[in-house]
Amino acid sequence: MTAAHKILIVDDDPSILEVLDARLSASNFKVLKAKDAAGAEQILREHKGIDLLVSDIKMPGKSGIELFTDIRKFLPNLPVIFLTAYGTIPDAVDAMKLGAADYISKPFDGLELIKKINTMMALRGTGVGAGPMPLVESGFYWGKSAAMKHLYTMVKKVAVTQVNVLILGESGVGKECIAGCIHRNSPRQTQPYMVVDCGSTPAGILESELFGHLKGSFTHAVKDKIGLMQAADSGTLFLDEIGNISHDMQCRLLRFLEDKKIRQVGAVKEISVDCRVIAATNADLSQAIEEGNFRQDLYYRLKGITLTIPPLRERKEDIYPLASFFADRYAQTQGIERLRISDAAIKVLEEHSWPGNIRELKNTIEAGAVLCQNQTIEPWDLQIETIRENAVMTSDLLDSQAFSIEQSEKDTIIRALKKSRGVQKDAADLLGISKRAIHYKVRKYDIDPTAYK
Numbered sequence: 289m290t291a292a293h294k295i296l297i298v299d300d301d302p303s304i305l306e307v308l309d310a311r312l313s314a315s316n317f318k319v320l321k322a323k324d325a326a327g328a329e330q331i332l333r334e335h336k337g338i339d340l341l342v343s344d345i346k347m348p349g350k351s352g353i354e355l356f357t358d359i360r361k362f363l364p365n366l367p368v369i370f371l372t373a374y375g376t377i378p379d380a381v382d383a384m385k386l387g388a389a390d391y392i393s394k395p396f397d398g399l400e401l402i403k404k405i406n407t408m409m410a411l412r413g414t415g416v417g418a419g420p421m422p423l424v425e426s427g428f429y430w431g432k433s434a435a436m437k438h439l440y441t442m443v444k445k446v447a448v449t450q451v452n453v454l455i456l457g458e459s460g461v462g463k464e465c466i467a468g469c470i471h472r473n474s475p476r477q478t479q480p481y482m483v484v485d486c487g488s489t490p491a492g493i494l495e496s497e498l499f500g501h502l503k504g505s506f507t508h509a510v511k512d513k514i515g516l517m518q519a520a521d522s523g524t525l526f527l528d529e530i531g532n533i534s535h536d537m538q539c540r541l542l543r544f545l546e547d548k549k550i551r552q553v554g555a556v557k558e559i560s561v562d563c564r565v566i567a568a569t570n571a572d573l574s575q576a577i578e579e580g581n582f583r584q585d586l587y588y589r590l591k592g593i594t595l596t597i598p599p600l601r602e603r604k605e606d607i608y609p610l611a612s613f614f615a616d617r618y619a620q621t622q623g624i625e626r627l628r629i630s631d632a633a634i635k636v637l638e639e640h641s642w643p644g645n646i647r648e649l650k651n652t653i654e655a656g657a658v659l660c661q662n663q664t665i666e667p668w669d670l671q672i673e674t675i676r677e678n679a680v681m682t683s684d685l686l687d688s689q690a691f692s693i694e695q696s697e698k699d700t701i702i703r704a705l706k707k708s709r710g711v712q713k714d715a716a717d718l719l720g721i722s723k724r725a726i727h728y729k730v731r732k733y734d735i736d737p738t739a740y741k
């Protein structure tokens with residue numbers, strides 16, 4: 289099949305042209321060559337049906353990036369892979385932001401290049417990476433804000449490449465969801481997707497989790513164990529809370545990102561692993577670098593492309609659509625026909641600052657759905673600390689004289705106990721609090737759960 293694919297290579301170094309020609313021809317590609325940008329442009333104008341351009345960045349005369357910008361005017365969809373020497377990686381990354389397909393560092397591994405090209409050719413015409421923004425994709429609600437539309441475009445562009453991605457954003461904005469979305473839209477979608485929570489895994493355990501270990505390499509290593517990096521071979525590795533890893537782990541990770549090889553704990557031999565790395569953090573990495581807590585070189589390796597997810601309070605227009613999405617989803621799981629959110633409740637939702645972002649909104653709506661009556665979520669069903677007073681203002685159902693935060697909490701507990709027929713454990717589940725917490729509150733407010741059986 290690949291026999292028909294025509295690839296144009298441009299490099300001012302004749303030996304690189306020769307090596308590439310030999311490699312690509314051996315893999316059944318038809319190769320055309322140019323020694324500078326002007327020659328490449330001429331070939332592209334004269335020959336129809338060139339499928340891919342592989343271009344050096346630094347060349348006498350026009351650079352590869354200038355060539356790329358020029359040919360985009362008459363061949364907007366031609367995929368371009370850049371060959372980068374040390375020092376031109378930032379240029380290649382910038383070019384990818386403009387739409388270049390990928391880059392590969394010199395001295396390059398011929399096999400890696402062929403693999404990238406094959407993937408790209410296989411993706412042509414499949415529609416991966418194209419199309420208008422869907423409202424919901426695999427349970428992820430994109431929203432309506434301009435910020436999310438921009439993020440969507442970035443995600444789709446980045447997904448089809450092999451570049452490492454760093455996802456930034458506050459806790460609960462959806463970083464892990466976006467990482468999954470990148471994997472699902474990538475050429476690696478049928479390969480493994482491994483998630484590692486670097487934040488909550490103790491340093492010693494993280495090393496063996498990621499790299500694996502050999503039997504006997506430490507006290508509890510009773511058998512050989514494959515690490516998650518190796519398990520993610522050919523697929524994607526998502527490193528969550530990357531800002532929290534130890535200095536030692538930073539060194540090991542950097543070495544892996546540079547040569548794509550790992551050594552299991554206790555092993556002598558290195559193993560090659562081909563996994564794409566997506567990392568995420570809610571920490572301020574620039575500050576961590578300034579304070580000497582995070583390696584700058586690792587930061588640059590991880591942030592091939594950076595995607596920043598804005599907090600919910602900066603895209604207020606997404607609050608109501610997201611809230612009703614979660615309400616509909618809850619109604620569906622419970623077999624309820626429809627769950628409404630009253631205008632007063634919408635106002636309260638839109639005025640809240642959502643420090644816990646979408647996670648907090650989702651939990652609030654789900655708790656509200658449990659607590660509400662007549663299938664309508666009202667302000668007093670929303671367990672947001674700051675809304676209790678607003679609820680008094682907006683509700684003419686409540687007796688303002690008797691209202692206080694404590695009274696509201698007591699009422700909420702009583703309603704949960706009524707729903708759970710006095711079973712404290714079930715009421716605690718409904719409220720999203722522990723058994724201990726409900727026992728404490730029942731005592732504190734002098735509630736008799738048996739009264740609701």
Ligand SMILES: Nc1ncnc2c1ncn2[C@@H]1O[C@H](COP(=O)(O)OP(=O)(O)OP(=O)(O)O)[C@@H](O)[C@H]1O
Nearest residue numbers: 427428429458459460461462463464465570646647
């Ligand atoms: N746009 C969205 N649509 C639907 N659900 C979402 C969306 N964004 C986030 N969520 C939900 O919110 C919760 C938090 O999302 P996620 O774990 O991706 O956030 P995060 O930024 O990685 O958080 P943390 O930094 O705390 O790990 C999850 O339950 C997720 O399903």
